[in-house]
Amino acid sequence: MMPKIERFSEEGIFCEGTREELEQWKQYKKQKALRFVEEGYSVEWYPDGNGWMDVYTPERGHACQPEIRASVKFFAEPSQFGMNKGRISKLSIQVRSVDLIAKVAGHPYETVDTLFNYDRGGDVDRLKENLQAKRLYDIVVGELG
Numbered sequence: 001m002m003p004k005i006e007r008f009s010e011e012g013i014f015c016e017g018t019r020e021e022l023e024q025w026k027q028y029k030k031q032k033a034l035r036f037v038e039e040g041y042s043v044e045w046y047p048d049g050n051g052w053m054d055v056y057t058p059e060r061g062h063a064c065q066p067e068i069r070a071s072v073k074f075f076a077e078p079s080q081f082g083m084n085k086g087r088i089s090k091l092s093i094q095v096r097s098v099d100l101i102a103k104v105a106g107h108p109y110e111t112v113d114t115l116f117n118y119d120r121g122g123d124v125d126r127l128k129e130n131l132q133a134k135r136l137y138d139i140v141v142g143e144l145g
Helices: 019-038 100-105 131-144
Strands: 007-010 013-016 042-044 052-057 067-074 088-098 110-119 122-125
Touching: 007 019, 019 042, 019 052, 019 131, 052 131, 067 131, 088 131, 110 131
Parallel strands: none
Antiparallel strands: 007 013, 042 052, 052 067, 067 088, 088 110, 110 122
C-alpha cells in the first residue's frame, strides 16, 4: 500500500507533504538566503514550498555596474533532473544594463544578456565573458548544488 500524501493549502498555494515538512523547507530556504546575503548579494525569495530564489547584485548606475542576477530552482535533496544529479534543476544568469541617457530621451534603454542557462540540461554557457557572473555561478552552485 502506498503511503498517503497529505495535501493542504497555505496562503492560496496547495502543498503536498506535512506542515512540518513545509516548515523545515522554509527554514532551509531562509538559511540559504541568509548565506547569500553574507556573501554580499541581494536575494529575492518567499518562505513557501516553491523552490525558486533570485540571487543578484543590483544595478548601480553611478558606478556603471549592471545588475547580475541568478534565478535558480532547487530541491531540498539531489534529483535526477538536477545539474550533475544535484539539487539545482534550473539556473539562469543574466546581466541587465540600463542606459540612463536613452531612458531620459524616451528610447529603448534596457538590455538583458543571458550568460548561462540550465533547464534540465545545459543550453547556454558564456560565463567566461563576465568574471562577476562566474563568481555568482560558483557561489550559487556551491551553496545549492
